[in-house]
Amino acid sequence: MNLCIRTKCLRYSLINSFYRFSTTTEVVDQNEKVLIDDSDETKVREDEIEKKRNISRLSTSHYNIENGRKPYEEPKHWTHIKLKYYRKMYGKYGSASGVDPNLCWPTKEEIQEKLEYESVAYPYTIQQMMKMAQEKRLADQQAIEKRDRDVAAKFEKLQQWKKELNDKVAKKAAEVHAAKERKERLVEEVRRHFGFTLDPRDERFQEMLAKREKEQKKMEKIAKKEAKEKVMIAKLQQQNVDLAGQTAK
Amino acid sequence: MGSKQVTEKALSMLKSLPRLSLANLRDNPGSKITQKRGRAQHGGDKHGAGNKGSGQRMNYMRLGYETGNNPFYLRMPVELTYYKGHHLRREYPPLSLHQLQSLIDKDRVDISKPIDLASIVKTGLYTFKPDQNQFGIHLTDEGADIFTAKVHIEIQWASEQVIATIEKNGGVITTAYYDPHSLFLLRNPKKFFEAGLAIPRRMIPPPDAIEYYTSAKFRGYLADPEKISKERVKLAQKYGYKLPQIEVDSNYEMLCVRKDPRQIFFGLEPGWVVNLKEESILKPKDEELLTFYAS
Numbered sequence: 001m002n003l004c005i006r007t008k009c010l011r012y013s014l015i016n017s018f019y020r021f022s023t024t025t026e027v028v029d030q031n032e033k034v035l036i037d038d039s040d041e042t043k044v045r046e047d048e049i050e051k052k053r054n055i056s057r058l059s060t061s062h063y064n065i066e067n068g069r070k071p072y073e074e075p076k077h078w079t080h081i082k083l084k085y086y087r088k089m090y091g092k093y094g095s096a097s098g099v100d101p102n103l104c105w106p107t108k109e110e111i112q113e114k115l116e117y118e119s120v121a122y123p124y125t126i127q128q129m130m131k132m133a134q135e136k137r138l139a140d141q142q143a144i145e146k147r148d149r150d151v152a153a154k155f156e157k158l159q160q161w162k163k164e165l166n167d168k169v170a171k172k173a174a175e176v177h178a179a180k181e182r183k184e185r186l187v188e189e190v191r192r193h194f195g196f197t198l199d200p201r202d203e204r205f206q207e208m209l210a211k212r213e214k215e216q217k218k219m220e221k222i223a224k225k226e227a228k229e230k231v232m233i234a235k236l237q238q239q240n241v242d243l244a245g246q247t248a249k
Numbered sequence: 250m251g252s253k254q255v256t257e258k259a260l261s262m263l264k265s266l267p268r269l270s271l272a273n274l275r276d277n278p279g280s281k282i283t284q285k286r287g288r289a290q291h292g293g294d295k296h297g298a299g300n301k302g303s304g305q306r307m308n309y310m311r312l313g314y315e316t317g318n319n320p321f322y323l324r325m326p327v328e329l330t331y332y333k334g335h336h337l338r339r340e341y342p343p344l345s346l347h348q349l350q351s352l353i354d355k356d357r358v359d360i361s362k363p364i365d366l367a368s369i370v371k372t373g374l375y376t377f378k379p380d381q382n383q384f385g386i387h388l389t390d391e392g393a394d395i396f397t398a399k400v401h402i403e404i405q406w407a408s409e410q411v412i413a414t415i416e417k418n419g420g421v422i423t424t425a426y427y428d429p430h431s432l433f434l435l436r437n438p439k440k441f442f443e444a445g446l447a448i449p450r451r452m453i454p455p456p457d458a459i460e461y462y463t464s465a466k467f468r469g470y471l472a473d474p475e476k477i478s479k480e481r482v483k484l485a486q487k488y489g490y491k492l493p494q495i496e497v498d499s500n501y502e503m504l505c506v507r508k509d510p511r512q513i514f515f516g517l518e519p520g521w522v523v524n525l526k527e528e529s530i531l532k533p534k535d536e537e538l539l540t541f542y543a544s
Contacts (some may be wrong), residue, residue: 075267091445094526101531105447109540122453126471129459137460193500 007154070097082109295527299420317416337460341406344375346414347392363401363515364505366427367435388422390414401504402493406461412468413484419493421504425470426462427453431513438514442523447533450511450519450542471510511542519541 056063061071070093075081083103089100106114124132190208191197198205267273287293298304313322352358352534357372366385369375377383385405393414395482400420408422415422427435431451434441440449454471456463461468463474485492489493495504533539 076270077267078274080267081265087445091443091524092526094524103540104445107532126453126459129456130463132456133460
C-alpha cells in the first residue's frame with residue numbers, strides 16, 4: 001500500500017518538475033464562461049451534500065440557533081404564537097425572523113392598561129408631592145417648636161413646684177413626728193402613774209392609757225374652746241375700737 | 250362568498266397553530282404520581298429523613314428556636330423603632346470615591362463621556378439587585394482626599410462631601426432616581442434590547458424621595474438648574490475651594506449633557522426600539538404612541 005502511494009507521488013512530482021522546466025506557459029482562456037447549473041436536480045444534490053456535510057448531530061433548532069438563525073420556521077409550541085415570542089424573535093434575529101417590527105410597540109390595550117396602572121401607582125404629580133413634603137416638614141418643625149415652648153414654660157415654674165412639694169413633705173413629716181411624740185408622752189405618763197415598767201399589752205396599762213387619752217382629748221377640747229373664745233373676744237374688742245374710732249371722727 | 254372567507258380564515262388559523270409534537274404533549278393533570286417511597290435498595294432504609302429527630306418525626310422547630318437556649322433573636326434588648334420598616338426602605342449599595350478613582354485609573358470607565366449607572370455596572374466591579382429594593386449607587390466619601398478625576402457622573406445618592414469633591418475637580422454630579430424597572434434595563438441593556446421591546450419611560454420618584462431628588466443642595470435631577478449653579482458656588486465657599494469654570498472648559502458640551510427625567514439611557518429616547526442584530530433604531534410615528542411616550 002505504502003509503496004503504491006509513493007510511486008504515485010513520485011509520478012506526480014516528476015510530471016510537475018517537467019512542467020517547471022518547460023519553456024511554454026499555460027494558456028488561460030480569459031473568456032471562459034462559468035456555467036451555474038441551477039436545475040432542480042442539482043439543487044437536490046447540493047442539498048443532500050450539505051446535509052451530509054452537517055455532522056454536528058444537533059437538532060434542527062439547535063443547529064439553527066448555533067448558526068444565528070431563529071430556531072423554528074413554524075410554531076412548535078403554544079408559546080410560539082404569542083406576541084412576546086414574536087417580539088423576542090425580532091429582537092434577537094432582526095428582520096430575518098420575518099416578524100413585523102410594528103409588533104414591538106405596545107398595543108392599544110397594553111397602553112390603556114399601563115396608563116391605568118400608572119394612575120393608581122403614581123397618584124400625585126411631582127409638584128403635588130413637593131408641596132406635601134414641604135407641608136410635612138413645616139408641620140414637624142412646628143410640632144418641635146411647640147414642644148420646646150411648652151417645656152420652657154414648665155421650666156420657669158419648676159422651682160416653685162419644687163418648693164411646694166418640699167414644704168408639703170416637710171409638713172407631713174412634722175405632723176407624724178408630733179403624733180409620735182404625744183403618744184410617747186402618754187405612755188410615759190401612764191408608766192409614771194404605776195411607778196414601774198408595765199407591759200404595754202397589759203390590760204391595766206391599756207385601761208389607763210384609754211383614760212389618759214380621754215383626759216387629753218378633753219383638755220384639748222377645752223383649750224380649743226378657750227382659744228376660740230379668745231379670738232372672738234379679740235374680734236369684738238377690735239370691732240369696738242373700730243366703732244369708737246369712727247364715732248370720734 | 251361568506252362561507253369561503255370563513256373557510257379561508259379557519260385555514261389560516263389552522264396554519265398558524267402549532268403542529269402536534271412531543272414538545273407540546275402533556276399528561277392529563279393528576280394522571281402521574283411523582284413521589285414514590287422506595288423500598289429496600291430503591292431508597293429504602295430511612296427514606297431520606299435521617300436518623301431520629303425532627304427529620305423523622307416531622308416536628309420541625311419554629312424559626313429561631315434553639316432547643317431551650319435563650320434564642321439569639323431575643324438575647325439582646327431591642328430598639329423597637331430602629332429597624333421599623335427596614336424591609337420596605339430603599340437601599341443604595343455603596344461605591345466609594347476610591348473605588349471610582351480605581352475604575353478610572355484602570356480604564357474601566359470612560360471619563361470623556363458622561364458616566365451613569367449603566368457604565369458603572371459595565372465595569373463588572375459593581376452590582377446591585379433591583380429586585381431586592383436596591384436602587385443604585387450611593388457614592389461614598391471614602392478616598393475623597395485622593396480623588397483627582399474630572400468626571401460628569403450621575404449616581405443615585407451622594408453626600409455633601411462627595412458633591413464637593415467632584416465639583417472641586419471641575420466635574421459635574423447629578424443624583425437621579427430610577428424606578429426598579431428602569432434599573433433592570435440599566436443593569437442589563439442587552440437582555441432588554443433582545444426582548445424586542447420599545448424603551449419605556451422612567452417613572453417619577455416616590456413621595457418619600459421627592460425632597461432629595463428635587464433639592465438643589467443634593468444636585469437632584471428634578472431641581473432648578475439655576476438654583477443648582479447657586480448651590481455650587483455656596484458649597485465652594487463652604488468647603489473653601491475655587492470653583493473651576495465649566496463654561497470655559499474644553500469639554501463644556503459633554504459636561505452639559507443631561508438626561509430627560511423620562512429618559513433611561515443616554516442618547517436613547519423612550520419609545521425607540523433598538524435592534525442589536527441589525528444595529529438599527531426604530532422610532533414610532535403613530536400619534537397615540539408619541540403622546541404616550543411624551544407624557
